[in-house]
Amino acid sequence: MVTFSIYRFNPEKDGKPYYKDYNLDVPEGATILDCLNLIKWTQDGTLTYRMSCRSAICGSCAVRVNGHPRLACKTQASAEIINGRMKIEPLGNAQVLKDLVVDLELFWKKIEKTEPWLMPDNSPPSKERRQSPQDFHRIDAASSCIMCAACCSDCNSWAADENFLGPAALAKAQRFVDDSRDSASLKRVKDLSRTTGIWDCTHCGECVERCPTDAKPMDRIISMRTTALKMGIVNNNGARHAKAFVESVRSSGRLNENMLPVKSVGIFNILGLLSLIPVGIRMFLRGKNPPLIHKHIDEMDDVKRIFKRFQK
Amino acid sequence: MLTHDVIIVGSGLAGMRAALELCGSLDTAIISKVYPTRSHSGAAQGGIAASLANSSDDSWELHMYDTVKGSDFLGDQDAIEMMVKDAPDTIFEMEHMGCVFSRTEDGRIAQREFGGHSKPRACYAADRTGHALLHALYEQVMKNAGKIKIYSEWYVLSLIIHDNICKGVVAYDIKTGKIEVFRGKAVIFATGGYGRAFRITSNAFASTGDGIVAAYRAGIPLEDMEFVQFHPTGLYGQGILVSEAARGEGGYLINGKGERFMERYAKAKMELAPRDIVSRSVQTEVNEGRGIDGKDYVYIDLRHLGREKILEKLPQIRQLGIDFIGVDCIEKPIPIQPTAHYSMGGIPADKDGQVIIDDKGTKITGFYAAGECACVSVHGANRLGTNSLLDALVFGRRTGKAVFEFARNANLSDFNEGREIDSVKAEIDAIFDSKGTESMNSIRNELKETMMSDCGIFRNKQRLDDCLKKVKELQDRFKSAKTTDRGKTFNTEMFEAIELGHMLEFSELIIVSAMAREESRGSHARTDFPKRDDAKWLKHTLSYKKPDGGIGLKYKPVTITKHQPEERKY
Numbered sequence: 001m002v003t004f005s006i007y008r009f010n011p012e013k014d015g016k017p018y019y020k021d022y023n024l025d026v027p028e029g030a031t032i033l034d035c036l037n038l039i040k041w042t043q044d045g046t047l048t049y050r051m052s053c054r055s056a057i058c059g060s061c062a063v064r065v066n067g068h069p070r071l072a073c074k075t076q077a078s079a080e081i082i083n084g085r086m087k088i089e090p091l092g093n094a095q096v097l098k099d100l101v102v103d104l105e106l107f108w109k110k111i112e113k114t115e116p117w118l119m120p121d122n123s124p125p126s127k128e129r130r131q132s133p134q135d136f137h138r139i140d141a142a143s144s145c146i147m148c149a150a151c152c153s154d155c156n157s158w159a160a161d162e163n164f165l166g167p168a169a170l171a172k173a174q175r176f177v178d179d180s181r182d183s184a185s186l187k188r189v190k191d192l193s194r195t196t197g198i199w200d201c202t203h204c205g206e207c208v209e210r211c212p213t214d215a216k217p218m219d220r221i222i223s224m225r226t227t228a229l230k231m232g233i234v235n236n237n238g239a240r241h242a243k244a245f246v247e248s249v250r251s252s253g254r255l256n257e258n259m260l261p262v263k264s265v266g267i268f269n270i271l272g273l274l275s276l277i278p279v280g281i282r283m284f285l286r287g288k289n290p291p292l293i294h295k296h297i298d299e300m301d302d303v304k305r306i307f308k309r310f311q312k
Numbered sequence: 313m314l315t316h317d318v319i320i321v322g323s324g325l326a327g328m329r330a331a332l333e334l335c336g337s338l339d340t341a342i343i344s345k346v347y348p349t350r351s352h353s354g355a356a357q358g359g360i361a362a363s364l365a366n367s368s369d370d371s372w373e374l375h376m377y378d379t380v381k382g383s384d385f386l387g388d389q390d391a392i393e394m395m396v397k398d399a400p401d402t403i404f405e406m407e408h409m410g411c412v413f414s415r416t417e418d419g420r421i422a423q424r425e426f427g428g429h430s431k432p433r434a435c436y437a438a439d440r441t442g443h444a445l446l447h448a449l450y451e452q453v454m455k456n457a458g459k460i461k462i463y464s465e466w467y468v469l470s471l472i473i474h475d476n477i478c479k480g481v482v483a484y485d486i487k488t489g490k491i492e493v494f495r496g497k498a499v500i501f502a503t504g505g506y507g508r509a510f511r512i513t514s515n516a517f518a519s520t521g522d523g524i525v526a527a528y529r530a531g532i533p534l535e536d537m538e539f540v541q542f543h544p545t546g547l548y549g550q551g552i553l554v555s556e557a558a559r560g561e562g563g564y565l566i567n568g569k570g571e572r573f574m575e576r577y578a579k580a581k582m583e584l585a586p587r588d589i590v591s592r593s594v595q596t597e598v599n600e601g602r603g604i605d606g607k608d609y610v611y612i613d614l615r616h617l618g619r620e621k622i623l624e625k626l627p628q629i630r631q632l633g634i635d636f637i638g639v640d641c642i643e644k645p646i647p648i649q650p651t652a653h654y655s656m657g658g659i660p661a662d663k664d665g666q667v668i669i670d671d672k673g674t675k676i677t678g679f680y681a682a683g684e685c686a687c688v689s690v691h692g693a694n695r696l697g698t699n700s701l702l703d704a705l706v707f708g709r710r711t712g713k714a715v716f717e718f719a720r721n722a723n724l725s726d727f728n729e730g731r732e733i734d735s736v737k738a739e740i741d742a743i744f745d746s747k748g749t750e751s752m753n754s755i756r757n758e759l760k761e762t763m764m765s766d767c768g769i770f771r772n773k774q775r776l777d778d779c780l781k782k783v784k785e786l787q788d789r790f791k792s793a794k795t796t797d798r799g800k801t802f803n804t805e806m807f808e809a810i811e812l813g814h815m816l817e818f819s820e821l822i823i824v825s826a827m828a829r830e831e832s833r834g835s836h837a838r839t840d841f842p843k844r845d846d847a848k849w850l851k852h853t854l855s856y857k858k859p860d861g862g863i864g865l866k867y868k869p870v871t872i873t874k875h876q877p878e879e880r881k882y
Contacts (some may be wrong), residue, residue, distance in 0.1 A: 013409070040805070042751075055636075058350040074869045097487065104347070124408040128408075130418070131420050175412075
């Protein structure tokens, strides 16, 4: 017998959400979706969630299981039982409409915002456009995304700033940035390099951990950052931050935390620099400021060797 | 009341493809009970057929012959010819839109073998072909966002037809519980299939035949409902699809004695015989005690393909095996059993999607159907793998073009809005006001069980009689089904009740059509009439609602152009 503690909220009746426990004999091999269905069909018909294909391709049934998003239809229940219990909640970073159903309008709007459709520069040939198997592989992973929103549920940057495009939209964007048939890559990467885009990801890795497919959004974001630097799209805080980061480690083996924010906003950016002052003062008052004199580490030979190796 | 020039119901391949033909200068709306990318077209795995001849020589003539033979000669050959001729351009168009395809070394669209096809003509994107096509179309719909209004999570409950003129639909906003009438110059149904009535099925929870039932209730006859395709390789116990691509790439079917048993049934094509034949073969092995350990499943063995080929060509299948039954096909064979997969029958439509209700060509003005919910009929008694995605795109596109021509010169019709809403409300009230003594879950399980065992791969008079009796009993019990949710927001329990009502209704049509057809053809196998009988049964069934509410049957001839019926051997 397993106790499912399930998040319940009916906006027509409940002032605030609550958790309700359901006991269920979990059949062997049952997925979490099987369990939700058994509860709904035999215990409580009001329990509400989305589902459709039950074969991990439509992306309807992502919910949080024991705190993290899972595709309910492809997750074995037995893998998630902790001391005879399992907690099921709606996805995070989204408004709950009812029980486990969340509002996905913002999610879809962000996808649309990246203009995720092919922009070729020539009229189509009479047959297919050619694309090498290697070029197909550059977009294969991102195109396996099923839009389940699991990545966005646990995205820390999204939680901090709702304007951040988020992992799913950015993974979708990579699918076009790297499509050999697309002609708008430069414009796309320029747009994506603005605030709310690729440089706003904190590379915490949650999205990669939670993605039920090969899309692995953060890997796609990192690939687009590399593309941006290669294209010379560096006039933005994110690119400057990355370069300053590397420079600091190369020259001293550690981060110069005094100079990093200055170089990130740009040393000639007066307004940007002024905006750093209040943060600096607060850090100083709380004793959090880094040492004023930045020293290099002792093993600089190792650092040089590592950089040499990377350059190879 | 909401008004659009054209109302498309369903957001899978057929629905979205039609929308792209219309949105240029007509006010176009898509209504879907899910978000577009959740549509079941996305679950199609193995490929989409077209005689591109990228991997070997091929021609539309061969594709046509294979399809006609696959259909057990019940397919309408004029429509099949048109579909296979349209196929290459349809694929190229999708490629131009940006659809992702696996490629040959020289950069062309890769093609693989598939059951019943004499040439490698399945274009694919790994084993996620439906997903790739669905997302490519959704990208184009997003590109045209200002021109196509999408009503996601709206459920269409009835179709408004008076005097053979279609005027709109009544739909329910799942998020808010609001009932709205949608008025349009034309309505296109692209609502998918009806496999959900069977215990073991590859179909999504959403595939409950809502569209065909709405049409039937509005007085449209349904064509060839007895033909339900069982896919031979569903994951054991789950029914989840193991793509035919697994056999296309060289997988073996193995019984409990370790034999490649297809040798007994289709010596030449072996595992790549059409689905009806392979499903019957698997079921025969099981029935005769040669399942694995004498149980009700056999194996599909992919181990000899090797890790690299499996990871490159069949990654999704491998993952499904690992996630759903804990079997990694690189190391072990996968246990499989036949699974209800595709509905050959549906709303009778011509090559342009126009709904035609009899053998005299009587049209329902303004009503169109495309994709799995339609019966054109290009699949006849048995569909070949990879021809369904093709059907959805070719006829979605053609229907879109035809509706464009029709709707730009058509006018909106008047009708009594209140009366339409009232009749839908009455259906919902009946669910809420029932005595509540019967469990929906039991009714649903019993329906799926009887349809699977008595109206499934093998049928006979006795079983079909029993099945009909059982379904009528369930229909009766359904009137007292218990529901508990009375809310307006996301009342999924209410929709499950409505869907169960639909399943009980179309199941009876499948059974009645199957009882009448005293022959075996394609997916319809009668043990009491094991031979195909062209003299009596080379014709399409039309099942319709009689004025007294009962089911009537009529028939219409099959269109035969190039290929006379012959014995079907593989």
